[in-house]
Amino acid sequence: MSSNPIQLRHATLHIADGVAEFTHQRPEARNALSLELRADYAELVDIVERDASIRALIVTGSGGSFCAGGDLKSMTRARERPETGSPAAIRLRVMEAHGWVQRLRNLEVPVIAAVDGAAAGAGFSLALAADFVLASSRAYFCMSFAKVGLVPDLGAAWLLPRAVGMAAAKELVLTARKLGAQEAQRLGIVHAIHAPESLAEEARRFARRFVSAPREAMGLGKRLLNQSFETPYATLAELECAAQAVASSVPYHAQAIAALI
Missing domain, CATH: 3.90.226.10 (2-enoyl-CoA Hydratase; Chain A, domain 1)
Incomplete structure (x- = not known):
């Protein structure tokens, strides 16, 4: 750009x-x-x-x-x-x-x-x-x-x-x-x-500070927090599970884990 x-x-x-x-x-x-x-x-x-x-x-x-x-x-x-x-x-x-x-x-x-x-x-x-x-x-x-x-x-x-x-x-x-x-x-x-x-x-x-972070994880984490005051725990847990499944499938996650190991 x-x-x-x-x-x-x-x-x-x-x-x-x-x-x-x-x-x-x-x-x-x-x-x-x-x-x-x-x-x-x-x-x-x-x-x-x-x-x-x-x-x-x-x-x-x-x-x-x-x-x-x-x-x-x-x-x-x-x-x-x-x-x-x-x-x-x-x-x-x-x-x-x-x-x-x-x-x-x-x-x-x-x-x-x-x-x-x-x-x-x-x-x-x-x-x-x-x-x-x-x-x-x-x-x-x-x-x-x-x-x-x-x-x-x-x-x-x-x-x-x-x-x-x-x-x-x-x-x-x-x-x-x-x-x-x-x-x-x-x-x-x-x-x-x-x-x-x-x-x-x-x-x-x-x-x-945020440039090197994965946009997917930042966005999903932000959305969870934005909804946290109005959302029942059980519902937020469901949203968290779906968000974690998406975040863990992004190449950044596998690359970061490999680097740490």
């Missing part, structure tokens, strides 16, 4: 040496989640699902912001038009976003959110959908929906309680307060904190 960046609508995708790097490219709007960026995410998951050479995905922002949330200007324009501003149209638009959010969360490679600056509203939701969040020391997180009279979307109501517990999730949603990188790490949202100038390279260094 070429290492030349793929120019999307409001993002770029760079694939090199087993690592894909998806960068929001709307710094003038603090990388707000426009309709175009949503379409870029849908295209991103298509590419990563099809490309077996990809072993890790980094999601990040440009210009000192990760994602400041929904694009309020485009949301306002949409509400002014009957065909896009009705409750039915809004519901459909949010449901369409859930399609790619769920696929992003279930990608069979580790997803790393490299957060610099704001991860607010839907941007916070996107960070929560990643497997690991690496933050700069100036990063902050905010469930800002209440500030504009909305409820959390893009899966935040499901993801946030599982990351921080129900009481903390309710406090963050209902107060819409900002959460600094260090507090976010204490709550279990952030995996590691780095200086702003080194965040990008640290994210790439972290992603390279």
